[in-house]
Amino acid sequence: MRQINFLIVFVFCLALVLFSLQNPEPATIKLIEGYQVQAPLAIELILAMGLGAVLAWVFGVWARLQRLVDARQDINHIRTLDERIQQLEQEREQYKAQLETPGRLPPASESAGSEMETSEAMAN
Numbered sequence: 001m002r003q004i005n006f007l008i009v010f011v012f013c014l015a016l017v018l019f020s021l022q023n024p025e026p027a028t029i030k031l032i033e034g035y036q037v038q039a040p041l042a043i044e045l046i047l048a049m050g051l052g053a054v055l056a057w058v059f060g061v062w063a064r065l066q067r068l069v070d071a072r073q074d075i076n077h078i079r080t081l082d083e084r085i086q087q088l089e090q091e092r093e094q095y096k097a098q099l100e101t102p103g104r105l106p107p108a109s110e111s112a113g114s115e116m117e118t119s120e121a122m123a124n
Contacts, residue, residue: 012049019045 020042027041037044 016042016046016049 020040023041025041026038027044028036028038029044030036
């Protein structure tokens with residue numbers, strides 16, 4: 001991949017050099033009203049390409065920072081979910097242990113007991 005990148009950069013630089021050799025005459029650039037710059041076309045092209053490269057680099061760094069922030073948020077969310085899973089697994093083990101010990105069942109409610117007495121009385 002590095003060879004392909006090198007080849008692309010080399011071709012662009014070669015094209016820029018050939019363009020510069022063919023266009024040495026000065027050109028005028030009007031930046032704002034009343035202010036103009038006169039320089040060889042090749043120099044103006046080099047400056048424009050340099051500015052474009054710097055802007056592309058800044059955009060790349062900005063995009064990488066955004067991905068980094070998103071990745072950190074995802075990692076924090078996953079950690080929170082993992083902690084919750086561990087808590088739920090511990091609770092499940094506690095409930096399982098309570099169910100396995102015969103004397104540890106919760107007592108029946110009073111209303112359930114009176115219903116059983118009523119149904120026994122009706123059966124007799």
